[in-house]
Amino acid sequence: MQRYFVPSSHFQDKLIRITGDDVHHITRVMRYNIGDKIICNSEYGKAALCQISQVTSDEIQATIETWLDENAELPINVTIAQGIPKGDKFDLVLQKGTELGAYAFIPFQAKRSIAIWDQKKAEKKQQRFEKIIKEASEQSHRNIVPHMKKPMSIEMLIEESKNYHVKLFAYEEEARVSNPNTFGNIVNRFEAGQNILVCIGPEGGFSEKEVNILKENDFLPVRLGPRILRTETAALYALASISYHFEEMRCSECQQ
Amino acid sequence: MQRYFVPSSHFQDKLIRITGDDVHHITRVMRYNIGDKIICNSEYGKAALCQISQVTSDEIQATIETWLDENAELPINVTIAQGIPKGDKFDLVLQKGTELGAYAFIPFQAKRSIAIWDQKKAEKKQQRFEKIIKEASEQSHRNIVPHMKKPMSIEMLIEESKNYHVKLFAYEEEARVSNPNTFGNIVNRFEAGQNILVCIGPEGGFSEKEVNILKENDFLPVRLGPRILRTETAALYALASISYHFEEMRCSECQQ
Known part of the structure; x- marks a missing residue:
């Protein structure tokens, strides 16, 4: 069933008011009318099965x-901090990351980011990013819309990282050295309700200086499999693995 | 270091001959010359560190x-059978699937595939698909190039499936019912060297008839997390999870 995220201020007793782009989607794309059923979600995770009871143009x-x-x-609340990549790769991270259960996204300006987002550019992009996340949340039946x-x-990312229980960064070099902290070992120690920050470099990875700053601030380097992943694939690997670990695997059953 | 896949017939004693598009890539894109080093891989997984010793235009x-x-x-040899999706989504499955370790890809014409690939169309696409896979193999440092x-x-897919030890299909409905076969339980029973076939429906999923045919032919339905994934995301979830399970997690360590 089609799902729409509606601001919680639009939930009023037994009635929900839907405005904006969703009106177009409901009446023109889905061609729903009075009597048809939809699911409405508030941004805080409440969801209700609803029947359309009134339709106007707006x-x-x-x-x-x-x-x-x-x-x-x-x-687990997994936030993806993504070094700003080239072209529209960040759109892919947002869409797929939302499907895979991310809690929030933070783009950060890394030393090797080729694209530079000044404030004006960033504000213009923000609206598109939020639209991508909202649509992916509806499509994948999320209870909440991830934060952008x-x-x-x-x-600023280092300052932000103080709000997280565990901080990781994908570090290609770890793919080449033996590391006692396998990604699996680290994920296995996550506890329900924890805030996890996963930091991914842009194309070309982190600079040496960034690696040092991250390590000094208790970010753990992890490899995400033995192959070299593109920047936009790394976040998806991390999220799919965490979902697999907590939602599809029961460790007590591992050795059956 | 830059890596190129070279047909094994071009490996001759201590010399390797590189021809075709890679010549352009080496001389123009990477601007390498005599004395520079590259890695050459045969399609069977042999890899050698090499020094460029002669450069001509071809x-x-x-x-x-x-x-x-x-x-x-x-x-584990994981083959992705992907119901033909719309637009260029199959390109994404090939590129990301190669990074994530797929062994082979099979597109199949599903009941709900909107795009129809007739023989002429398919032949034209084949060359592009092989190029995407080869480049992704080089970029991600694969030892082999996945089969297209x-x-x-x-x-035909049912006939093909007789060559596999375990056959799975992503079935959205399994996300809604309780299923003793969690994806984790099934992956945990995979053994090294086995051939695994993971079958993903197109947009709109499998038809009821297809579900019945798959079940009758011993395909196990699995859910890939509790969220609804887009068709092109499902293969990536399956591959990342299998990589995580066998490459980043040691189950004997799960309960530490």
């Missing part, structure tokens, strides 16, 4: 039939 | 300095 009213008790969220944070410098 | 000779003993291949198989009908 607003739809839906009547709540039943609250849904569902959970499609990872038990403002672009940061590495210094 | 051929490069490289002298083998040392054979490399390296392995970036999954211990010809498009199949569902009946």
